[in-house]
Amino acid sequence: MTTTDTHCPYCALQCAMRLTVDDGGVTVEPRDFPTNLGGLCQKGWTSASLLTAPDRLTSPLVRDASGELVPTTWDAAYDVIVEAITRVQRESGKDAVAVFGGGGLTNEKAYALGKFARVGLGTAMIDYNGRFCMSSAAAAGTRAFGLDRGLPFPLADLGGADAVLLAGSNLAETMPPSVQHLAGVRSRGGLIVIDPRRTPTAQLTQDGGGIHLQALPGTDIVVLLGILHCVIAGAAVDETYIAERVNGWDAVKRSATQWWPEAVERATGVPAAQIRSAATLLAQASPLRGGAGAYVLTGRGAEQHAHGTDTVTAAINLALALGLPGTVGSGYGCVTGQGNGQGGREHGQKADQLPGYRKIVDPAARQHVAAVWGVDADDIPGPGVPAVELLSRLAEPGGPRVLMVHGANPVVSAPDASEVRRRMAALDLLVVCDFVPSETTHLADVVLPVTQWAEESGTMTSLEGRVLRRHKAVDAPEGVRSELTILHDLAQRLGSKATFDTDPSTVMDELARASAGGVADYGGVSHERLDSGEAIYWPCPDSESAGTPRLFLDRFAHDDGRAVMVDVRPAPVADDLRSEAPIYLVTGRLLQHYQSGAQTRRVRELVKAQPSAFVQIHPITAQRLGIDEGERVRVESARGVTVAPARLSDEVRRDTVFMPFHYSGGACVNDVTNPATDPISGMPEFKVCAVSLSRVDEAVAS
Ligand code: SF4
Known part of the structure; x- marks a missing residue:
């Protein structure tokens, strides 16, 4: 019998678990950990089932002349891929090959995939399914604070607050163990939930737990502007904090003054009295009024909109007006969804970024990363296009003709999915790496079977920016390979100048060097340190650094150290109600x-x-x-x-x-x-x- 401490394969809470392996198979038990406090949801408890999925992919598959996916050897599968990539890039240029990554990949795989796209394939065309997940919060956080880390404080900090506003986050259903951190605020009646549904999270406000603001879909921004209006009217703005730490307040203040609660009620359906009550709860909880602290958090409900960045900005403006971000016991944060939604967007899968959250258009960033990769900066392509645009260009004239998909199922998860299916079917070659069949592998020309969570070693970065170790507990079935091996093998066959290591610890060391000095600085992170039990939150610039559990305590990440408020206005839903769609x-x-x-x-x-x-x-x-x-x-x-x-x-x-x-x-x-x-x-x-x-x-x- 062996036991292995690791984390859940699913969401960004990354609940800690212990896997016991014996003759009876793999048993999952929760471990006590600051985020899950010994809890697991039903997905976590049953996660070992994935390891024995009867339809587990254990052999490469290639579509034959009759259109069937048939088992083949790894060499034969690689030959098909390399022939198609070489031919298509010769005929149509480097960007004719595209890569679609995933927010569930380990940091090491996400890093290697970004590197493989840029210097293995030489393509700018890479993006990932995290674009669907929390990119609006990332954009708003970067705009406001100069840095995007979902929660810039440990999740456990919520426990001491007097008020927590959740805009479009259904924690009780998506990551149930996290609700334990809301027990304190509920007992004090300070939980505020904005959601068009009375979700399990909204139901936590019942019986004196707080207030549910059941807003019309697409109007969260109006609710947030209305609450800010009331904060201003109630003289609860932390003027000293703003003077010392924030730019842009005057325009935001002017704009918010027009959102009287009665106007908000007309636009959103939320009673004016509830808007006032929410503002009062937040104000009384704020440090300015001597409260125990307040948090404003956003989730996908506020973010997954054609103006989601502005909605999140409205939430951040509210938090800044109350003096919350960068104050111990208070703050703004985004509740990340995917398992490695945080780390997956930091190290090169995004169309416009290099490792360490560096901008791909920044000459100094390109120089730094090129030196780590052993290539010329000019060898690194420029920015690509975000996921929806990437998918819309597939098989179009001038668009990608080959697509490699890693850790994603876009024919189900992308918007207007039937159109995505049509485009994928028209590709010269679709390659999908996965460990079980999916709707996307069903369309593939080549399927490569890969390792999954308990069969591999690596790191994940949780919703609070803490880097966690994923440990191997069981051997992968025969015939299965890690993406690190696949990327190494393909890069070699494609004649890449850069080398691709297959050992996750060595890849992490390289990631640390590539990210060093960047915004998401993992310079001091190593498997060895994490295995010794250190709790490391990035940025962690060197081996002497203990990491940064709480960001912004002294300054924000913009050059002048100040946060930026942006005047944002409501916009209509892109596909709004009409007589035939009411x-x-x-x-x-x-x-x-x-x-x-x-x-x-x-x-x-x-x-x-x-x-x-x-x-x-x-x-x-x-x-x-x-x-x-x-x-x-x-x-x-x-x-x-x-x-x-x-x-x-x-x-x-x-x-x-x-x-x-x-x-x-x-x-x-x-x-x-x-x-x-x-x-x-x-x-x-x-x-x-x-x-x-x-x-x-x-x-x-x-
Ligand atoms: S809450 Fe998330 S991380 Fe925790 S057990 Fe459930 S799916 Fe896994």
């Missing part, structure tokens, strides 16, 4: 499933609990449309149609329906969602679009 559709997660569901839809207990998609409809709306509980409902937008049974619930607004995004086939909600993107972050507007509803046996939409 209801808003919002999408989100369920407790039992993760992302596109490629992993969790093959875990028996999780499927039993949530077997299929559904359309959550308010009973009054359903009655008006003649839809009964369980009846199949056709949901149609300007992009497409999806069908799922009705689940009647008064937890959703009457003008809104909700669907989970974990399902595929005819119930793939992303066949309906809108690919309109935020102009700053490139984040698509997953969270809201206009739809019509009808029973499937009806010919006419409502």
Whole structure:
């Protein structure tokens, strides 16, 4: 029997767990850890099932002349890939090959993938599914603070606050163990949740826990401006803090003054009295008023919009006005979603970035990274394009003809997914690395079977910016390889000037050198230090540094050390209501499933609990449309149609329906969602679009 301490394969809470391996298989137990406090959700408890998935991929597959994916050798699969890449790049240029990465890859893999794209393939065309996850928060955080780390403080700090505002975050369902950190604020009545649904998180405000602001989809920014208006009216602005630490206040103040609570109520449906109460809770909790502290947190509900960066900026403006960021016991943060959503966006998978969150257009950054990679700075391509644009260019004239996908299932998770499927089918070659079949591997020309969480060593960076060790507990099945090996092998065959190591610890050492001096500085991070039990939060510039659990205590990361407020204004939903599409559709997660569901839809207990998609409809709306509980409902937008049974619930607004995004086939909600993107972050507007509803046996939409 062996035991191995590691972390959950799924979300960014990265709950600590112990894996026991004996003749009976692998058993999961939670470990006490500051973030999960000994808890796991149902996904974590059942995660060992992934290791014995009956349809585990254990051999490379290549599509044969009859169109079937058939097993082959690694050499033969590599030959197909290298021939296609070489031919396509000779005919159409380096950018004719694209790479799509994932926010679940370890730091080492994410780093190696970014390097492989730039100097193995020589392409600028790389981006990743984290663009769908929290890029608007990243853009807003960088704009305001000069640095983007989801939570710039340990999660446990929330426990001491008198008020916590959650804008579009459903923690109780997406990462249940984290709710333990809200016990204190609930007991003091200070939890404020902005959400169009009465989610499990919103329900935590009941019985004196706080306030639920059930805003119209797409209007979170108005709610935040209204709360700021009340903070100003109540003389709760920390003028000294602003004078010492913040630029841009005058314009923001002028803009907020027009958002009287009654105007906010008209725009959002949130009663004016609730707006005032939320402002009072935050003000009384703030350091200025001698409170124990207040936090403003955003999640995907606020961020996944065509103007998500501005909505997050409104949340940051509110926090800055109250003097919260960079103050111990208070702050602003973004609740990261994907397992390595933080580290995955720091080391080169993003279209415009090099390791260490360096800008790819910065000559000094290019020089530094080129020296680590052993290439000329001129060998590193310029910026590529964000994920939605990258996918929209596939197989278009002048666009990528070959795509390599790593740790992602974009034909389910991308907006307007049916269009993405059509484009992928038209590629010269689609290569997908995964450990189980997915809807994207089904379209692939070559599938490469890879290791998964408990079969590999590496690091993940959690939602609070702490670098965690992922330890190997079991051997991978025969025939499976790590992406580090695959990238090494392909780079060698493609004649890359740069070398690609296959040992995760050595790759981390290289990542540390490449990121050193950058914004996300891992210069002092090593597997050895982490294995000794050190709790390292980046930035950690050298081996003497203990890391930085709390950012911004002395200064923000802009050159002048000050935070920047930006005057932001509400904008309409990109695909707004109209007579033929009179209801808003919002999408989100369920407790039992993760992302596109490629992993969790093959875990028996999780499927039993949530077997299929559904359309959550308010009973009054359903009655008006003649839809009964369980009846199949056709949901149609300007992009497409999806069908799922009705689940009647008064937890959703009457003008809104909700669907989970974990399902595929005819119930793939992303066949309906809108690919309109935020102009700053490139984040698509997953969270809201206009739809019509009808029973499937009806010919006419409502
Ligand atoms: S899915 Fe998230 S909340 Fe659930 S056990 Fe894993 S890390 Fe924890």
